[in-house]
Amino acid sequence: MALPKLAPVQPAHDKLRALGIVALNGMFDDMDALGVLRYAISDVLPDDLAIVSSFGADSAVLLHLVAQVDPSMPVYFLETGKHFRETLDYVETLKKHLGLINVHAIRPAVADVKRFDPNGDLWETDPDSCCHIRKTEPLEPITEQFGGWVTGRKRFQTKERGVLPHFELTSDDRIKVNPLAYFTDADVNQYKIDHGLPEHPLFAKGYKSIGCAPCTSVVAEGEDPRAGRWRGLNKKECGIHFDFNGAIASPMTAATRHTLWKNGAFIADPFHEWTEGSDPATASYTHVPLAVFLANKAAFLANPHPLGLLVSPGESIEDVEADVGRFASIAIKFPGFTDGRGYSTARLLSQRYQYANEIRAIGDVLQDQIPLMRRCGFTAFVVTHEPTRQALIEDRLPEVALFYQPVGTAEVPVGTRPFLRRVH
Numbered sequence: 001m002a003l004p005k006l007a008p009v010q011p012a013h014d015k016l017r018a019l020g021i022v023a024l025n026g027m028f029d030d031m032d033a034l035g036v037l038r039y040a041i042s043d044v045l046p047d048d049l050a051i052v053s054s055f056g057a058d059s060a061v062l063l064h065l066v067a068q069v070d071p072s073m074p075v076y077f078l079e080t081g082k083h084f085r086e087t088l089d090y091v092e093t094l095k096k097h098l099g100l101i102n103v104h105a106i107r108p109a110v111a112d113v114k115r116f117d118p119n120g121d122l123w124e125t126d127p128d129s130c131c132h133i134r135k136t137e138p139l140e141p142i143t144e145q146f147g148g149w150v151t152g153r154k155r156f157q158t159k160e161r162g163v164l165p166h167f168e169l170t171s172d173d174r175i176k177v178n179p180l181a182y183f184t185d186a187d188v189n190q191y192k193i194d195h196g197l198p199e200h201p202l203f204a205k206g207y208k209s210i211g212c213a214p215c216t217s218v219v220a221e222g223e224d225p226r227a228g229r230w231r232g233l234n235k236k237e238c239g240i241h242f243d244f245n246g247a248i249a250s251p252m253t254a255a256t257r258h259t260l261w262k263n264g265a266f267i268a269d270p271f272h273e274w275t276e277g278s279d280p281a282t283a284s285y286t287h288v289p290l291a292v293f294l295a296n297k298a299a300f301l302a303n304p305h306p307l308g309l310l311v312s313p314g315e316s317i318e319d320v321e322a323d324v325g326r327f328a329s330i331a332i333k334f335p336g337f338t339d340g341r342g343y344s345t346a347r348l349l350s351q352r353y354q355y356a357n358e359i360r361a362i363g364d365v366l367q368d369q370i371p372l373m374r375r376c377g378f379t380a381f382v383v384t385h386e387p388t389r390q391a392l393i394e395d396r397l398p399e400v401a402l403f404y405q406p407v408g409t410a411e412v413p414v415g416t417r418p419f420l421r422r423v424h
């Protein structure tokens with residue numbers, strides 16, 4: 001199944017913001033699942049919502065609702081390579097039965113599997129990393145293309161999901177819609193009967209929640225329905241329903257003041273600072289100081305999680321030239337307006353090393369610096385200075401028209417150097 005080619009979209013939640021997500025949850029507390037889904041598709045995020053389905057024991061209910069509202073809504077199935085044969089068959093059964101015409105399988109990167117799980121037993125030794133390379137990572141570029149996604153999570157499933165609302169705002173400003181949040185176990189079963197939905201072939205054998213085969217077991221009578229997932233381990237979620245901070249996204253985060261400016265908007269920052277004593281093997285979404293990286297290089301390179309690098313004044317990016325591709329973000333520190341060393345670091349990264357991920361300016365970033373920083377390859381800026389924040393929001397940055405130190409091949413330098421003088 002080929003993935004559809006979709007242009008990345010900016011989150012467009014103005015309407016939702018105006019209403020306030022908390023108010024929205026209040027409005028829809030009593031709405032039935034079909035009503036929540038219908039409203040989400042028609043009013044909250046039209047043409048900007050997708051579904052991630054596990055095609056597990058209860059998936060038919062949500063997919064049946066989708067089929068009623070819009071059978072062409074994109075449905076993504078995480079084909080981890082670890083599913084029961086019965087689950088793969090069930091994907092085909094439900095597609096046919098419900099008339100879903102836009103179902104896509106997402107697979108992990110072959111290189112990641114080869115590198116981090118060559119024997120196929122990572123689920124046993126480090127299930128968090130296994131879920132990360134098989135689910136979280138492959139899903140990221142997909143969710144980036146949508147303003148929100150629909151999940152089949154329900155309050156009754158676990159203690160942790162007991163507060164799940166219909167609408168959540170994640171820290172990356174996307175919306176998760178949970179139409180079945182208030183469904184009970186009995187509601188799910190009754191819905192399946194009422195609508196004659198085909199059961200997952202393993203359901204009758206005692207599998208009440210079905211994920212990858214190695215991490216799913218039969219549930220005894222009276223047990224939490226998800227007790228059969230990662231049995232014996234202190235793991236309840238695969239990671240894809242976690243917000244960046246590891247919690248279920250909170251509807252109260254809407255008022256957070258973001259300081260990271262990227263792609264024309266202030267957005268939530270998935271990265272955090274390195275704290276002394278952190279484990280290089282398990283760190284995730286952290287800007288690792290360059291010196292710490294060099295001291296623990298082997299452990300960081302074996303770490304499967306997204307990592308960033310922090311370059312401080314006086315440190316040389318040349319020292320990590322061979323490894324820059326390992327980092328999803330490189331943060332360059334500017335301690336003061338007059339310190340220009342960070343510009344050279346960014347130019348080396350973007351021009352000489354062809355580094356294409358995020359180059360971030362942090363520290364004392366001011367309005368006049370940003371156009372110059374952009375020329376050098378910076379793509380993200382941490383801005384706390386209020387006038388600079390306003391200038392960015394109102395698109396009032398000064399333009400740079402004269403280049404004494406040209407960047408790249410497009411800029412024409414001016415100045416007194418003899419080779420620049422025109423011949424008349």
Ligand code: SF4
Pocket residue numbers: 080082122123126127128130131132134135211212213214215238
């Ligand atoms: S559920 Fe188990 S096998 Fe599947 S990705 Fe997670 S750890 Fe790996």
